[in-house]
Amino acid sequence: MRDFGFGRRQEKLESEIMDEMSLFIDTLKNGPIYDGEKEIIRGNLALFPDVLYASSANNIWNVMFGHRFDRSEHDISRHLCRSALMFQRANDPSGGALFQRPFLKHFGNMFGYKNHIKSNYAIVDVIKKGLERQKATLSENVDRGFVDNYLKKLNEDDKSPYFTEEQMIILLVDIMFPAFSAIPSVVTHAIKHLMHNPKVMKKVQNEIDSVVGTGRFVTWEDRINLPYTEATIRESMRIETVAPLGIIHKCVKKTTLGGYEIPANTPVVTNLAAMNNDPDMWGDPETFRPERFLKEDGQLSKDLTLSFGFGRRLCAGETYARFNIFGSIALLLQNFNLFFVEGEPSNLEDKVPGLIISPKELWIRLEMR
DSSP states (O other): OGGGTSSSOOHHHHHHHHHHHHHHHHHHHHOOOSHHHHTTEETTEEEETGGGHHHHHHHHHHHHHSOOOOGGGHHHHHHHHHHHHHHHHTSOTTOHHHHHOGGGGGSTTTTSHHHHHHHHHHHHHHHHHHHHHHHHTOOTTOOOSHHHHHHHHHTOTTOOTTOOHHHHHHHHHHHHHHHHHHHHHHHHHHHHHHHHOHHHHHHHHHHHHHHTOSSSOOOGGGGGGOHHHHHHHHHHHHHTOSSTTOOOEEOOSOEEETTEEEOTTOEEOOOHHHHHTOHHHHSSTTSOOGGGGBOTTSSBOOOOOOTTOOGGGOOTTHHHHHHHHHHHHHHHHHHEEEEEOTTSOOSTTOEEOSSSOEEOOEEEEEEEO
């Protein structure tokens, strides 16, 4: 996956992500062209995070399959993202009651089990169709993405028994569904915080105008020259830790940590949100203050947030996610002023708990700058 831009920068993928971002901005500026888009764009109103789904799904699909859905197929992209978000919302950050007592799955959807199954297989069904298309066009001389490499491995006579099509599907779901749901949620959280802090938003826009201007789109290469923009993104991810308890792990053998004995097979939970909002660490963690990530000369200081976890189990998609989050936020602020719509769930507490903390869907008014 690293060879195709997941966890390591890759020029071809970054160029194609920019194509997706350009289409995203063009759609917002010029309006919808078919019914699926008309459900999420109405005049100068856009439904968040749904409006982010097409590019989010297309970009990670491209890493895995080596191609993107055409704009006429974006309903598929939105279906993938909505299914992933249903899966996320069917539980809670700790894994919920089902994690503790699996027999509760027999109580219908009371504990989210039916939504887990429904959303999982909604994604699996699309992946299976993608695999059939990939098999029919597979070439020994071309590697379009991760899936091509895996399929070729399956065709080898001496392949490992651990390589199976079922295992590939499980892996694809595990890797893609966070990108389908978490990235749009992070971007929407950040946009809401900026709208609640208009002076910060204006400062970000001024930095972009000064460094990039309006003659071209912001790119990943501009990130190093936009320290306040990057600091603002870090601050939004700190104050709104999208996966507050990270991913639950299990101690595989008896060990000792910080003087505490941890028995084998004990679930281990890391409270990332608590560390990202620790007063001893941040001083005023409840305040949205991007300057905490800047040195006196205005350049970025070391990022001490733990939004992607840490150590050997650091999120495999951190580099990929940061690229997409930066691009989405920077391009939106470069091209639009954003305003809340009366009656929409615009409060910062308008969130839905789940495996991740997602914002409630809301309409936002966009005015071209």
